Amino acid sequence: MIRITGVRLEITESEDDLIEKVRRKYNLKNVSNFTITKKSVDARKKNDIHYVYAVDLCTANEDALAGKYKEIQKAEHKTYVFPEGVKPDKPIVIAGMGPAGLLCALTLVQNGYKVIVLERGKRVDERKKDVDAFWETGVLNPSSNVQFGEGGAGTFSDGKLTTGIKDFRIRKVLEEFHAHGAPEEILYYSKPHIGTDNLYHMVASIREDIIRLGGDVRFS
Numbered sequence: 214m215i216r217i218t219g220v221r222l223e224i225t226e227s228e229d230d231l232i233e234k235v236r237r238k239y240n241l242k243n244v245s246n247f248t249i250t251k252k253s254v255d256a257r258k259k260n261d262i263h264y265v266y267a268v269d270l271c272t273a274n275e276d277a278l279a280g281k282y283k284e285i286q287k288a289e290h291k292t293y294v295f296p297e298g299v300k301p302d303k304p305i306v307i308a309g310m311g312p313a314g315l316l317c318a319l320t321l322v323q324n325g326y327k328v329i330v331l332e333r334g335k336r337v338d339e340r341k342k343d344v345d346a347f348w349e350t351g352v353l354n355p356s357s358n359v360q361f362g363e364g365g366a367g368t369f370s371d372g373k374l375t376t377g378i379k380d381f382r383i384r385k386v387l388e389e390f391h392a393h394g395a396p397e398e399i400l401y402y403s404k405p406h407i408g409t410d411n412l413y414h415m416v417a418s419i420r421e422d423i424i425r426l427g428g429d430v431r432f433s
């Protein structure tokens with residue numbers, strides 16, 4: 214598999230044309246496993262705004278291509294592997310259902326661990342009512358507000374994902390977010406963005422999965 218970076222697509226062109234564009238530019242006979250791994254917008258020049266992609270694909274003569282073009286490298290795929298370990302008899306207690314707690318609990322139950330998740334605030338749907346009431350009346354519920362409650366501090370943001378995006382383990386997080394309702398483009402967009410409405414559903418869906426896999430989720 215090779216990775217080709219810096220593939221340009223005009224804003225008038227369709228993403229469906231990308232594979233054909235790449236095939237023609239490098240005269241590739243057979244292409245398989247074509248995947249977009251990164252997408253960004255180059256808007257540095259007002260009269261030349263376009264998309265820039267990185268794509269992975271399999272083709273013949275990959276070594277020769279990688280030697281000939283500086284924008285082509287052999288693609289390395291590092292995937293997150295859960296570490297082997299002895300499972301304790303007692304459940305692991307996780308305090309808080311922000312992004313850290315949710316992903317921690319989900320990953321543990323997926324790997325056969327028992328967990329108890331404690332959240333000081335309320336479920337995301339009930340929490341939303343408390344947040345709306347705060348905006349209307351100014352009355353603060355100290356355990357259920359913009360900071361506290363299921364989903365954590367960023368649940369009422371527009372869901373731009375800005376943390377640790379260069380760490381290869383972030384792929385696991387993005388795949389879980391996508392599997393639980395975030396748009397597919399977060400898997401490759403350089404500025405991934407979930408969207409407020411999707412955030413609520415995604416958080417609830419992760420909680421349901423934790424429970425389905427045997428996790429014990431408790432709200433105060």
Ligand SMILES: Cc1cc2nc3c(=O)[nH]c(=O)nc-3n(C[C@H](O)[C@H](O)[C@H](O)COP(=O)(O)OP(=O)(O)OC[C@H]3O[C@@H](n4cnc5c(N)ncnc54)[C@H](O)[C@@H]3O)c2cc1C
Pocket residue numbers: 308309310311312313314331332333334359360361362363364365366367368369370371372373374375376
């Ligand atoms: C308004 C706002 C907008 C944001 N927007 C973005 C954004 O667009 N993009 C971005 O990348 N980041 C954003 N952030 C930052 C992002 O929300 C945090 O980086 C992220 O939430 C941290 O995750 P966490 O799980 O470590 O902690 P938190 O999200 O803070 O989660 C902690 C959880 O623990 C619970 N808790 C606290 N004390 C206890 C206790 N004693 N017992 C049980 N549970 C407890 C809380 O209720 C909460 O659910 C935003 C933050 C805020 C406040």
